[in-house]
Amino acid sequence: MTTLSVFLDVPLAQKLEGSLLKTYKQDSCPKKIFLAFRVCQTSKGQPWVSSVVPKMRLQIAQDPSLNYEYLPVNGMRSFTEASLKLLFGKHNQVIVENRVGGVHTVGDNGAFQLGAQFLKIWRKDSQTVFIMSSKKEPYGLVFQDMGFTVREYSFWDSKQLCMDANVLLKQAPHDSIFVIGNICDCNLTQSQWATLMASLKNKRIFLFFDISSQGLSTGDLEKDTGFLQYFVSQGFEFFCSQSLSKTFGIYDEGVGILVVVALNNELLLCVLSQLMKLTQALWLNPPITGARIITSILCNPALQEEWKQSLKGLVENIMLIKEKVKEKLRLLGTPGSWDHITDQNGSHSYLGLNIQQVEYLVRKKHIYLPKNSRINFTCINAHNIDYITQSINEAVLSTKGLD
Amino acid sequence: MTTLSVFLDVPLAQKLEGSLLKTYKQDSCPKKIFLAFRVCQTSKGQPWVSSVVPKMRLQIAQDPSLNYEYLPVNGMRSFTEASLKLLFGKHNQVIVENRVGGVHTVGDNGAFQLGAQFLKIWRKDSQTVFIMSSKKEPYGLVFQDMGFTVREYSFWDSKQLCMDANVLLKQAPHDSIFVIGNICDCNLTQSQWATLMASLKNKRIFLFFDISSQGLSTGDLEKDTGFLQYFVSQGFEFFCSQSLSKTFGIYDEGVGILVVVALNNELLLCVLSQLMKLTQALWLNPPITGARIITSILCNPALQEEWKQSLKGLVENIMLIKEKVKEKLRLLGTPGSWDHITDQNGSHSYLGLNIQQVEYLVRKKHIYLPKNSRINFTCINAHNIDYITQSINEAVLSTKGLD
Numbered sequence: 138m139t140t141l142s143v144f145l146d147v148p149l150a151q152k153l154e155g156s157l158l159k160t161y162k163q164d165s166c167p168k169k170i171f172l173a174f175r176v177c178q179t180s181k182g183q184p185w186v187s188s189v190v191p192k193m194r195l196q197i198a199q200d201p202s203l204n205y206e207y208l209p210v211n212g213m214r215s216f217t218e219a220s221l222k223l224l225f226g227k228h229n230q231v232i233v234e235n236r237v238g239g240v241h242t243v244g245d246n247g248a249f250q251l252g253a254q255f256l257k258i259w260r261k262d263s264q265t266v267f268i269m270s271s272k273k274e275p276y277g278l279v280f281q282d283m284g285f286t287v288r289e290y291s292f293w294d295s296k297q298l299c300m301d302a303n304v305l306l307k308q309a310p311h312d313s314i315f316v317i318g319n320i321c322d323c324n325l326t327q328s329q330w331a332t333l334m335a336s337l338k339n340k341r342i343f344l345f346f347d348i349s350s351q352g353l354s355t356g357d358l359e360k361d362t363g364f365l366q367y368f369v370s371q372g373f374e375f376f377c378s379q380s381l382s383k384t385f386g387i388y389d390e391g392v393g394i395l396v397v398v399a400l401n402n403e404l405l406l407c408v409l410s411q412l413m414k415l416t417q418a419l420w421l422n423p424p425i426t427g428a429r430i431i432t433s434i435l436c437n438p439a440l441q442e443e444w445k446q447s448l449k450g451l452v453e454n455i456m457l458i459k460e461k462v463k464e465k466l467r468l469l470g471t472p473g474s475w476d477h478i479t480d481q482n483g484s485h486s487y488l489g490l491n492i493q494q495v496e497y498l499v500r501k502k503h504i505y506l507p508k509n510s511r512i513n514f515t516c517i518n519a520h521n522i523d524y525i526t527q528s529i530n531e532a533v534l535s536t537k538g539l540d
Numbered sequence: 541m542t543t544l545s546v547f548l549d550v551p552l553a554q555k556l557e558g559s560l561l562k563t564y565k566q567d568s569c570p571k572k573i574f575l576a577f578r579v580c581q582t583s584k585g586q587p588w589v590s591s592v593v594p595k596m597r598l599q600i601a602q603d604p605s606l607n608y609e610y611l612p613v614n615g616m617r618s619f620t621e622a623s624l625k626l627l628f629g630k631h632n633q634v635i636v637e638n639r640v641g642g643v644h645t646v647g648d649n650g651a652f653q654l655g656a657q658f659l660k661i662w663r664k665d666s667q668t669v670f671i672m673s674s675k676k677e678p679y680g681l682v683f684q685d686m687g688f689t690v691r692e693y694s695f696w697d698s699k700q701l702c703m704d705a706n707v708l709l710k711q712a713p714h715d716s717i718f719v720i721g722n723i724c725d726c727n728l729t730q731s732q733w734a735t736l737m738a739s740l741k742n743k744r745i746f747l748f749f750d751i752s753s754q755g756l757s758t759g760d761l762e763k764d765t766g767f768l769q770y771f772v773s774q775g776f777e778f779f780c781s782q783s784l785s786k787t788f789g790i791y792d793e794g795v796g797i798l799v800v801v802a803l804n805n806e807l808l809l810c811v812l813s814q815l816m817k818l819t820q821a822l823w824l825n826p827p828i829t830g831a832r833i834i835t836s837i838l839c840n841p842a843l844q845e846e847w848k849q850s851l852k853g854l855v856e857n858i859m860l861i862k863e864k865v866k867e868k869l870r871l872l873g874t875p876g877s878w879d880h881i882t883d884q885n886g887s888h889s890y891l892g893l894n895i896q897q898v899e900y901l902v903r904k905k906h907i908y909l910p911k912n913s914r915i916n917f918t919c920i921n922a923h924n925i926d927y928i929t930q931s932i933n934e935a936v937l938s939t940k941g942l943d
Binding site: 140142143144145146147148149150152175176183184186190191194195197198199204205206207208243244245246247250259260275278279282338343372374386387388389390391392399400401404406407408410411413414415417418419420421422423424425426427 | 543545546547548549550551552553555578579586587589593594597598600601602607608609610611646647648649650653662663678681682685741746775777789790791792793794795802803804807809810811813814816817818820821822823824825826827828829830
């Protein structure tokens with residue numbers, strides 16, 4: 138066939154994600170361990186699922202009253218409402234004043250895709266986006282593809298081994314966009330908060346929060362997102378990607394909400410109407426299963442309580458693992474203080490190792506973790522904790538004095 | 541509060557879709573009928589669902605062996621494979637030669653969103669898109685938002701009351717993109733096909749097929765998409781949006797595939813790799829439920845057979861409704877030939893009324909249908925067929941001589 142291909146100029150795209158996981162999978166060593174799974178693992182190394190979810194899946198499948206019609210473009214309204222109440226608390230100022238709203242989004246990136254499209258059109262002056270380094274790969278790509286300049290930042294101070302929100306003040310130019318994850322881990326004082334807020338306002342920085350694991354930090358749903366209320370009370374307008382897949386264990390049904398907080402209801406309706414237009418072009422009608430499971434649980438007090446308890450159990454287990462790791466390192470006499478392990482909240486925290494130590498673990502011990510040593514602590518269990526802590530000890534000893 | 545809103549310049553977006561449905565809903569007349577639902581209706585006016593689907597939903601919810609982990613970026617591989625086999629037939633040339641592939645997409649617009657993004661980047665010369673008028677609203681918006689010039693066309697010849705594929709030849713400028721639905725309804729002769737193909741090649745027109753109801757035209761899955769094989773055999777490269785929600789009755793789980801046919805495997809892999817990159821930014825991991833239900837049915841011969849039979853039953857019912865409408869109009873002595881009703885395949889077909897007649901039905905009879913008189917015949921049932929046919933008769937008589 139002599140026809141020239143239409144696709145002649147299309148090169149093979151570079152793979153962006155999963156190189157660490159790929160190397161892990163190709164490793165034939167039986168001792169190999171992967172410490173960077175995105176989702177929480179059970180003690181048996183399976184993805185964690187809230188006990189209430191399988192029950193709800195069954196109940197939904199057996200319900201003859203459900204209809205399987207298309208959802209409207211803005212998605213499942215009861216899902217959006219229940220999720221916003223979860224995020225802000227039922228009686229929050231923005232809910233009472235009717236100036237918070239949300240659009241049902243698809244997948245882990247959906248809310249960022251939608252929000253970025255909006256910002257590209259309606260905030261032409263904001264073309265630089267700062268993204269926390271741990272999320273640069275999935276979210277950065279979204280903004281990059283649309284022509285934004287993407288820079289990364291980290292709250293983690295690898296010298297002081299603690300979180301530091303001052304990076305926000307130092308790095309951000311005027312009119313930039315900031316994608317912010319769990320800022321409550323930074324433990325700011327009242328006056329530090331005030332300085333931060335003033336600086337953000339002064340620089341006209343647009344905040345795009347990323348709440349993908351509400352409740353997984355402290356085990357307390359309200360406490361985890363309390364800082365959002367503070368921003369609301371200070372008159373900030375912002376976007377927030379609220380993802381609920383991780384906290385229910387419905388990873389296969391990536392579902393979320395692009396939350397919009399505006400100064401008043403009129404502005405909110407304008408923003409939502411533009412978002413709806415974009416959603417229509419993106420996927421028209423979002424799939425329902427994830428939203429249906431979550432809504433059924435959130436709207437039933439008994440099931441909601443069961444879910445909260447399962448989440449609490451997960452967080453207690455994370456704390457226990459961290460305590461054990463710290464204790465084992467202490468018993469091994471590993472140089473350094475390991476308090477930073479238990480000082481950090483949530484499933485994903487920094488081990489506080491340097492690059493040489495990480496390399497040592499990967500190459501000599503077949504323990505796979507990212508270069509910044511931010512690991513998923515739920516990947517550590519009774520079967521592998523001794524091997525992991527002994528290996529960390531070896532890594533630290535072998536690289537002593539190399540800094 | 542004196543702060544100026546970030547969203548100050550954002551106007552309220554115009555609503556694009558559903559104005560007919562909205563007017564219908566606001567109509568308080570008890571006789572009102574809506575003839576333009578997107579999905580097939582049962583004789584009781586409920587959305588049609590294949591009998592095999594509820595069973596499969598239950599089976600999936602009860603299966604303890606399933607894992608709920610994230611799907612990879614390219615989606616569920618077994619779903620893509622099973623769907624491609626359905627589209628092309630197991631032993632088709634493109635499958636054997638390994639030059640067809642697909643990406644699991646989300647919602648009814650997902651495949652067009654993904655395909656349009658690709659074409660925007662990799663076919664910079666193709667900036668005009670022709671879309672069949674019945675699908676202009678959902679798909680046109682996708683291309684329009686990305687800066688393409690969108691024009692509409694229709695195979696329906698409202699004078700001759702038949703389908704005419706020659707519009708493709710007349711209207712299309714060089715290097716344009718054509719979104720094509722069910723071309724097999726045009727009943728082209730071998731020589732007309734040959735002329736059409738030569739002209740498309742000569743004008744370097746890129747084809748983007750829309751297969752959203754395979755099997756619903758003739759009741760025969762292979763026959764409905766046979767024309768795709770003809771394009772393949774003639775050395776065409778193309779995209780195809782394959783949507784399976786309508787043919788299974790899983791409207792709430794909008795799921796599909798962006799199908800790519802390339803001249804060889806190497807080209808295919810390049811295109812798929814670029815699509816994967818775009819998918820990552822769009823939704824990262826697609827939701828699984830719709831794909832899981834469909835794959836479980838397609839990969840089980842007994843269930844597949846049950847699904848095919850349910851589809852056949854649906855198509856037979858559509859034909860029966862059309863026959864009845866034609867017969868009732870004949871008995872009423874309605875002027876004109878109504879053969880075009882039964883000459884057209886599928887649930888959605890043209891009634892062949894002019895604008896005055898449509899207006900008459902909407903305003904005087906509370907029967908809601910689009911201006912081009914393309915209706916969903918499954919909205920007609922034993923309860924409303926007499927009222928509908930009598931009203932059509934009145935409409936035709938009352939506007940006689942107005943043309």
